[in-house]
Amino acid sequence: MMSLLRLLSGRTASAPVARERLQILLAHERGLRGQPDLLGLLRSEILAVVSRHVVLDPDKVIVRMDRGKNVSTLEVDIEVPNAVERPMAMAAT
């Protein structure tokens, strides 16, 4: 009946698309809920490690994640000011 109506009206039903998109999205979002913020955690640990050796502006550390179908990519972008080393690192050499 539904497909007959669809044929008559010449339109495809969009509700099944809506349902499928929601099911995929919500399965993903529910998984993230209640977990610690992964990107925030990565960012703060990367910042801690790198700033042991180089002086950094915390605002210039960008961590981004792109989710693909099969693989996801983690992009870390750290801006390092030129020729500024920490006195501690100097002393260690």
Add this chain to the structure above:
Amino acid sequence: MAKVLVVTSGKGGVGKTTSTAALGAALAQRGEKVVVVDFDVGLRNLDLILGAERRVVFDLINVVQGVAKLSQALIRDKRLENLWLLPASQTRDKDALTDEGVRSIIADLRTKFDWILCDSPAGIERGATLAMRYADEAVIVTNPEVSSVRDSDRIIGMLDSKTVKAESGERVEKHVLITRYDSGRAARGEMLSIEDILEILATPLLGIIPESQDVLRASNVGSPVTLNNAASAPARAYIDAARRLMGETVEMMVPTERKGLMDRLLGRRAA
């Protein structure tokens, strides 16, 4: 025993205020003593939907801050003696509402009313979390549309984690109220169906409010749709929903205004 019920949704514009007013009036008409509380600090509108906008003297924040007594801020409906309104403030200070202030007001209202309906602001920020904080039950207003369903899912997650009930190991009783539903479009596959929404949200259904011109007509004149035209399709759907809240078993159906050709073709029942 008094019940605190939050009307919430995450997404704005889906019908929280309309539903709060309609359910509040329907419960009051059935003899329950009801207060509807507007939590939308800064953007109050429940007063307007109830036609009480010119009677607001004190508000929720005045009571929280001790400027006014609760009894001074409560506005009694002119049509229903069992229905009261506690309006929101129009202050821009979002921190004016405190957890302790809300706790104390809700505790006070519990001693005076059968039902405390909290009209939540949109979003997931402070106002929305405080509106749900002390709730026993929740009505999640959802439109048959992807962004509304997604936001409802998010709000359901918050009801299960951020409320006092959830924190003490109990559960907030949750109900989905689907508004602006068009059974014809759903039957043609143009709109998410009731089954789709319930399957995705995995939450029991309180009612289905059909898309209707009566809703705007009622808000234009400042009267809850259940009062303004009790025989209209949305009013009947809200009245059924209110009866379910009171524990009655009412058959679930979508009241229709007239039985159109498409309804006949699809064999849908008219209420």
